[in-house]
Amino acid sequence: MALTSYQPRPCGECGSSDTPLRRLVQRNGAEHVVAQCQRCGRRSTFIPKAMVAGLVSDISALPETDRQLRESFKAHELATNHELFSTAPANDSSWNEAYDEYLASDKWARLREKVMTRSAGICEGCLEAPATEVHHLTYKHLGDELLWELVAVCRDCHRRCHPHHA
Numbered sequence: 001m002a003l004t005s006y007q008p009r010p011c012g013e014c015g016s017s018d019t020p021l022r023r024l025v026q027r028n029g030a031e032h033v034v035a036q037c038q039r040c041g042r043r044s045t046f047i048p049k050a051m052v053a054g055l056v057s058d059i060s061a062l063p064e065t066d067r068q069l070r071e072s073f074k075a076h077e078l079a080t081n082h083e084l085f086s087t088a089p090a091n092d093s094s095w096n097e098a099y100d101e102y103l104a105s106d107k108w109a110r111l112r113e114k115v116m117t118r119s120a121g122i123c124e125g126c127l128e129a130p131a132t133e134v135h136h137l138t139y140k141h142l143g144d145e146l147l148w149e150l151v152a153v154c155r156d157c158h159r160r161c162h163p164h165h166a
Contacts, residue, residue, distance in 0.1 A: 006051040009044075011037035013073070019044070021052060023062040036065050041073030102143055115150045125157030133158045 010017045016039040024032045024043065033052050035044040043065060056062060102108055112134045123129045131152035136142070138149050153161070 005054050006047055008035065011040060011042055013037065013042040014040040016040065021047070021056065021062055022065040023059055024065050031059055033059055033062065034065060036069070037073075038066075038069070041066065041069035041071075043070065099142070107143075111145060111147070111150065114147060115152050118147070119152035122152070123154040123157050124151040125153045125160070129154035129156065135161050 006021070008017070008019055011019055014037060016037050018038040019035040020038065022034055022036045022043075024034045024046075026032070032046040033049060033056070034046060036042070049059065052059075115134045116131060119131050121131055123131045132155055133153055135151050135153045135158055136145070136149060137151060141149060
C-alpha cells in the first residue's frame with residue numbers, strides 16, 4: 001500500500017479540528033510525529049514520516065507535544081474508565097429483578113458458555129479453582145456485553161469482587 005500525504009482529521013475524542021502536528025520525543029530519544037488535539041490533549045497514533053514529508057522538512061522543527069495537556073487527557077480517560085468498571089446500582093429492586101430475569105435467559109446462557117469455554121473451566125481470578133460463575137466487569141452494556149467484559153471465576157473470587165454482598 002502506497003503512503004499518501006497526511007490529511008488532518010478531527011479529534012476522535014472531542015471532535016475538535018484543532019489537531020496540529022507535533023513532535024513526540026520518547027524516553028529513548030526516538031522522535032515521532034503525532035497530531036495532538038489542542039482542546040483535550042488526545043494524541044493520534046504515530047504518523048509515518050513519509051506521509052508528512054511534504055508538510056514538514058525537519059521533524060525537529062515541530063513543536064513538542066504539550067505534556068500538561070496530555071496529562072489532563074489521561075486524567076479524563078481514567079475518570080471515564082473508572083465509570084466503565086463500576087458496579088451495579090445498590091438497593092435498586094427493579095434493576096435487580098430485570099438482572100435476575102436476564103440471567104435466566106437463553107442469551108445469557110450462551111454468553112456464559114462462551115466465557116466458560118474461553119477460560120477452559122479455570123477461574124480467571126486465581127487460576128487454580130474450577131470456574132463456577134461468570135462475573136461482569138461492568139454493567140454498562142448489560143444485555144449486549146462484549147466478551148472481555150465477562151470473566152469466569154470460582155465462588156471465592158466472585159465473593160472478593162462483591163465484598164458488600166458477602
